[in-house]
Amino acid sequence: MSGSADVYSLLKEELKGTGAEVLTPDSPGYGESIKRWSEHCEKRAKAVVKPTTPTDVSTTLRFIRTHKIPFVVRGGGHSTSGSSSIEDGLVIDLSKMRKVTVDPEAKTITAEGGTIWEDVDVEAAKFGLATVGGTVNHTGVGGLTLGGGYGYLSGKYGLTIDNLLSVDIVLASGETTTASKDENPDLFWAIRGAGQNFGVVTSFTFRAHPQPNPVFAGTLVFLPEKLPQIVAFANKFHETTDGNQALLWGFSAPPPLNLPVVLTQIFHNGDAEFAATFFGDLLALEPVVNTTAMIPYEKLNGLLNHTAGFDGRKQFGGGAFKLPLNPIFVQALLGDFLDFTSARERMNESLMLFETVPYKKTLEVGNDEMSFSNRGEYYNVATCFKWFDPKLDTEVREFSRALLKKASQAAGVVQDEQVRSVEGVGTYGNYSDVDIPASEIYGGNAKKLAELKHKYDPENLFSRGTRLIPRPVVVVN
Ligand SMILES: Cc1cc2nc3c(=O)[nH]c(=O)nc-3n(C[C@H](O)[C@H](O)[C@H](O)COP(=O)(O)OP(=O)(O)OC[C@H]3O[C@@H](n4cnc5c(N)ncnc54)[C@H](O)[C@@H]3O)c2cc1C
Incomplete structure (x- = not known):
């Protein structure tokens, strides 16, 4: 019976009186429930179940197994890989479980x-x-x-x-x-x-x-000609940080002017005096926008929200870079990025971000201690392309991959099998598509993951993330 409409009435019956909701395309609230952070991940699911307890989730999963219904799980709905949305199946939407x-x-x-x-x-x-x-x-x-x-x-x-x-x-x-x-x-x-x-x-x-509260943080926006000095600062940051700071920097052409700029987001977990000295070289570069201030800690992770609105199609991609970087090389990346985004309609809010978050602490855990395998002496670089025309989907994805490959390889992060098991894969899974081989995300851990998959999910019901074992063939009525 798998995906037919009747099956969802049965599920409604099973969950009746529990507080869980089962929405089908004719239900009020259905349209809102299939929205995702990226428009290209919005798919018209046959049903959206909103559980309120682990028991509701368990009931739903048993039902899914019995009726062989393809499904996905939605947490915050932000992945751009499409792994939390589905066309011919059911969404387990956890948005009512936020305590x-x-x-x-x-x-x-x-x-x-x-x-x-x-x-x-x-x-x-x-x-x-x-x-x-x-x-x-x-x-x-x-x-x-x-x-x-x-x-x-x-x-x-x-x-x-x-x-x-x-x-x-x-x-x-x-x-x-x-x-x-x-x-x-x-x-x-x-x-x-x-x-x-x-x-x-x-x-x-x-x-x-x-x-401690408050903390020092904010955005500095620079004209592109300041890029060499910003790269020089990132190189210095790499040597001087004690782990209490972070520096995110990259390229975009955000509204209202939609002109290319170099954005930096800076953070110091401490007082303004220390921050002013630590980030002194950057602050002296005459940013055209400076929002830095002491702010309550709980506001920190909201500072970039305005750069991450819910409109448009988006694609995250990830690679790695090492410091020091050569400013001429980064200038070339900026050129490639701008050539691509400025030649296409409404791509100005796209972003390439060098996430200079100190990694010494993350290296205290080995790549074999958890399935996560992206620990190494390098930083993440991310692309987040934003566009509106569906015809650009493939082109954007291909360009993103090529740009990240160039950034990663030229920066000296070698992504081959041997290095992966020792040094980290150089790709953050949460920034990746789900169609790349598991070894690119899990390196030497991919084999053990496949074994554990057979132990904990032998029928491969959770098959929408990075493929650990071959996906089942599901026939939907
Ligand atoms: C604007 C923006 C900023 C970001 N910033 C950061 C950052 O600072 N640091 C960082 O590390 N990453 C960051 N990311 C990447 C982020 O980690 C991924 O996009 C992540 O997948 C988002 O999780 P989600 O629950 O919102 O997404 P969803 O699309 O809901 O879920 C992603 C995957 O996780 C599964 N999933 C979600 N919740 C559960 C659950 N409870 N149980 C089982 N499976 C579940 C889904 O099925 C899906 O496969 C950012 C992404 C965006 C869009």
Whole structure:
């Protein structure tokens, strides 16, 4: 019976009285429920289930298995790979599961599977605490954590998964279990990097850290001719940071002027005097916009929200770079980026970002200690292209890959099998498409992941993320 309309009436019956909603295309709220951060990821699902408890999730998963219904899970809906939306199947949408609980004594934060980072940051700040969250606070805790997680606090505390203590997860069988260092440690190993492939995480418990308030942060915008000095500053930052700072810098042509600029986003987890000295060389470069200030910590991850609106089609891509960088090389990348974006309609809000988040702390964990395999002596570089014309989809994707390859290879990050197992893959899975080989994201861990997949999801029901084992062929009625 798989995808037929009747099957969803049966599911409605099963979930009746639980608080869960089952929306079909004729239901009020259906249109809103299939919206995604990128328009090209909006697909007309046959049904959207909004559970409110792990039991609802479990009921839904058992139902899905019985009726062989293709499905996806939606956390915050921000992935640009399309892995949280589906045309001929069902969405398990966790947006009604957004409770956050803080234990100030134990210094832990527990966030339900559908929370966004704003939920976590705001609640934890009430107790003077924080964990490593994403730099745009409407991004989902779910997808970001299960794929790794970098944030402003990574220089001090490592990745989001380095601060993950345990998860409650509903497996493909419908069984609910816990994964942590002590319970199901192999599953815990797998979900920290490849979590989308192993179940529906209904809650995450993170280690929380005392977070001084306020912090120093903001945006500096420069004319493109300042690029060589900004690259020189990034090279210096690499040598001088003590892990309490972050520097994101890159290219765009944002509104209202839509003219090319070099954007920098700076952060110091401390006072304004130190920040003024530390970032002195940058501040002296006469930015045309300077929004830096002391701000409440819980506002930090909201500073870039205006650059990440919900309109348009978008494509994230990821690579890696090493510092020091040669300004002439970066100038060439800027040229390639602008040649492509300025020659096409409404691509000015596209962004190429060099995420100079100190990595020393992330290297305290080995690439074999979790499935996540992108730890190495390099930084992430991301592209986020934004456009409106669907005819450009393929062209944008191909250009993004070529540009990132050029940035990564010329910067000395070698992406071959041998180096991967030792040094990190040089590609952050959360910035990637799901159609690339698992070894490009998980390096030497791909084999063990395939084995664990057979143990925890033998029918490969969770098959929409990076392919760990061959996808099942599903026939939809
Ligand atoms: C504007 C923007 C800013 C970003 N900034 C950062 C950043 O600072 N740091 C960083 O590391 N990354 C960042 N990213 C990348 C981000 O980590 C990914 O886009 C991530 O997939 C978003 O998670 P989501 O839950 O919002 O997405 P979704 O599209 O909902 O989910 C992504 C994947 O995770 C699965 N999933 C989500 N929740 C669950 C769950 N509870 N249980 C099981 N599976 C689940 C989905 O099925 C899907 O496969 C950013 C992305 C955007 C768009």
